[in-house]
Amino acid sequence: MFILKQKKKLLVVIMILIAATTIILSFALKKDDAIATINGEAITKDQLYNEMVKQYGSDTVDQLIADKIVAAEAKKQKITISNSELEEQVQKLQDSYGGEEAFSQALESNNTTLKALKKDMKNYLMIKELLTPEIEITEEEMKTYFEENKDSFVQAEQVKASHILVADEKTANEVKQKLANGSDFAELAKAYSTDASTKDQGGELGYFSKGEMVTEFDNVAFALPVNQISDPVKTEYGYHIIKVEAKKAAIEANYDNSKAQIKETLLEQKIDTEYTTWLEDKKKDYDIENTLAEG
Template identity: 30%
Template sequence: MILFRGLKPLNPPLLTEEGRKIVAYFQDEQISESEWVQELKRKHGQEILVHILNRKAVYEEASSLSIDISPEEVASELKRDMIGYDSEEAYYYEMETQLGLSPEDVATEMHYRLTLQEIAISEIDITEAEIDNYFEENKDQFEARKQFQLSIIKVASQASAEDILDQLEDGADFTQMAKEYSTDVTSRDKGGRIGAVEWNDPFLPQKMLSAADSLKINDIAGPFEWDHDYVIIQLTDIVVEEQEDIRDIHMTIRKQLALNESIPLTQLENNLRDKYEARLMVYIPPA
């Protein structure tokens, strides 16, 4: 996905001496629409054509199998994808900045992915015994998720951390102290905010997470050893998801076990293109 920002369109469209539409200028040099399209074809043409054919083949197969993904299913899966983000807005912001996808694009891609998955598992049977066994062995995966919104101040020594903690106890502002003293470059400019973390995140100090679980909103605790540094934390919010219905959990397990047995989704796309006689009629040299 290619994004361009800070370029103002010219109105009305201008033409070259040969009558080709001008889409941009570099100083006095004209960039024509045909040059632009040719470059897009050279770099992304094959990928885009296959993308189009995949979707036509997949939705043709879905129609033949009476598979129809509802807006509610798309919304539910998007909600799962948003776990770990500070907010829905933060999720869509990353989709836009990293992938160039609008919220509508994200929903469209999710609808396609769910449709493809349903086709992949349409002929795979999973028994209730298999579902029950998986649930018993992986109960922790289906517990209601708890997330802490944390801010941190990270410093190199315990003595420095103790000194900062004393200042905080005397009424110093956590955000300002983080900006002034924290060595964590990722969070420092945001007043120490690291966003949402899972209550059982295996990559974070367990003593720190256990302490966060006992704090009230805006409470401060520390210092905790983190790798070779020391951190002080402030709990700014706790988010606990509603426990998923056991029937929905069983459906999730059934789908996951079926996907484990299915062919890779890229192979399924290839097979469906062949089944519906999709073919490329042009050769696009690699970029």
């Protein structure tokens, strides 16, 4: 996979429920059923269930109670989250990880699924709708945030490029000759590139700034004119043929252009800090009995 530096963009929007939740709630118990044996001694489903409840039960039940309260409050206020809204947010999260493959790997490493993620995302969006009317964000707060984080609002020079990655110089020269003879870059990427994350998209890398790729790749990509194709470029990953498709000039930080982004960031920060207080206050309106907590 051609991600050349460990500079991963992370967008922490929601907390993903641990996979154990489903296991705890869906376990069909028959006390005498053995799920494993050691020297003939059985480990039963009942033993597994009890151990999982000890480890995860209390936190899981607390989360389920919170989810029920959020759903009930959303229903009271006629708040609904459409499928299109949900898909839009999931797509933004996927884009922040650099594409579908990296996103799928992130889900796997967090021991969760897209279905579970969507469930938690929907819950978060309902929380956001419920709390937003109660949150005030002043112009002074936004200006202060901008000044303290000005560097993050600078847009560095960016290049949009595609590449074909091959293992050796001989193959790279062969691809370069085919391009010189008029072959299509995207089709050659699909046929030759060893970068599994981009080859099916014709080698497209999208826009990137300096420092996101290894130095040898960066130097050529930023020096190459738009619509030009490079000679083979050697990096630790092999040999690249690079095609520059577009460029964006650097843009200085501008408060007016960044206000919407700043407001959204501050809103999410305040939701994160005020949600616990809001939830504890709402719990007073509900008759809650948690036998697990009592035990």
